Amino acid sequence: MQAKLQTSQQGMTPTRNDSKWKVWWQLMRPHTLTAAFVPVLIGTALAMTHTTINIPLFGTMLLACLLIQAATNMFNEYYDFKRGLDNEQSVGIGGAIVRDGVHPNTVLMSAFGFYGLALLLGVYICMNSSWWLALIGLICMTVGYLYTGGPLPIAYTPFGEVVAGLFMGVIIILISFFIQVGNITTQSILVSIPIGILVGAILLSNNIRDFDGDKEFGRKTLAILLGKKGAILLLASMFITAYLWAMGLVFTNLASPWILLVFISIPKAAKAVKGFIGKTMPMQMMPAMKATAQTNTIYGFLLSVGLFISYFM
Template identity: 70%
Template sequence: MSAQTSNIVEPDKGWRIWWQLTRPHTLTAAFVPVLLGTAMALQYQSINWLMFLAMLVASILIQAATNMFNEYYDYVRGLDNENSIGIGGAIVRNGVKPATVLKLAFTLYGVSVLLGIYICLNSSWWIAVIGIVCMIVAYLYTGGPIPIAYTPFGEVFAGFFMGVVIILISFYIQTGFVNGTSVLVSIPIFILVGAILLSNNIRDLDGDKENGRKTLAILLGREKAIFLLASMFIISYAWIIALILFGVSSPWLLLVFLSSPKAIKATKGFVGKTKPLEMMPAMKATAQTNTIFGFLLSIGIFISNI
């Protein structure tokens, strides 16, 4: 985001401009919670696939719009330039007008609202209230007078809304209720989505500090932030073991441990690194850990419900 490198980044061309603007590597953070919430619902009834698709597309659109708000407001605040790492680059590298990026973000919000209306018509209008809150928080993540992303609370907000809330909505629209098990199973994804944001902030630590941000990584310092990241991975896997030992979930959930090499790679990838470009593989591995962990968790739940 605000971090820089001396390496020149080639501008994207054609459709790639708009594709990169969505920051596609982050979109799995929207896909995984919907898949997991739906998989848990299988224990209680068959899946309404139209509702699943509506929820999935709406979540991805909101995530993409959030990334565009991030692109716009970081540019407006002078945090991004053509050499910044981890951005879509539509404005600073490809010459897209900032207003166009902002309008596109609100357009995606508009489409997600239409999908939300369909979901509410087939479930509950309380979903609309929760959805509006989610969209406001997504906007305020980088918009508003005090962006959430510039505070120590970014990981918590992202993990809670993109993890717990989306999972529970996806579960509710299929079953009509939320139970303790669905809440407990959502916690590891809450942690891992937060880990994605923490890895981003570790990468951008120096640049963010120069621009006056107060992220958790800055407050802790690089070494302690990496230790926290490793702890978040450990807690996520330990949580699954606890769910199995206490009889909440099936041993099939142990499938998530197939994703552990990515978590190890992510942690080791940050150790001893200070340049943003050097840390990109570690950040990518953090996002992949969430994706693979969530996918395997969904498979384990699906198998246990057969």
């Protein structure tokens, strides 16, 4: 039975503490947080072949990325609500505002609070690596805000997948590698590419699911420009490219054959593509979107395992 809601000065919030925690946990959209965790793990695994890992730096980087990802999700919740895109029937949202009665300003201020904590962690990272990372970090946070905030949100354009893949995939891996090693290598750049592709795939799957609603509200996402069938074909192509890229890394001796463990995740990728074919309702496509996110998680985890094993072999 759902907890009764009561009015407070900050908005409508559930009376039961467990319900409150559940609301805020869902607001952070935990299924997306692996998009922050996986790149940090991969960048650190790559660094092991060059230096001894600084565990406090690794932990700080991981926490900062999780905070930025969670804050970005909160900005998304706030601005989609403000623009009238979210309602009680919306699928795939945290729902803290439209279903659980949390005041919109509370969500917005919480997002900025998470950014503030990430900034403090960033100071520690810069003190132990390079202050140039402060500029890069600020750019990443700005992009996270502008993804759904500002006069022309990135999420409403055809560039959402590219921006997400670059900043939440490639750049996080390279920063995680840099703070341990002190430089960037060709290998670290090339290994980061398939993760960037898969992070972009998560956003593409989200836009396929929201195709009809986004079109109605005038969004110009990549999925809308390509059409639903074209977007599904692109999603399949992105998965194929990620696996072929891993093979290329092995054949060019830029990575150990152990990274081909990522092929274990192929059934999940196939499930994601098949899950979109012939579906028209957003709720019907939720399993496919979930499978897409899981593909990124499993692929990234197995890539990290392969890198760790190659270090000890």
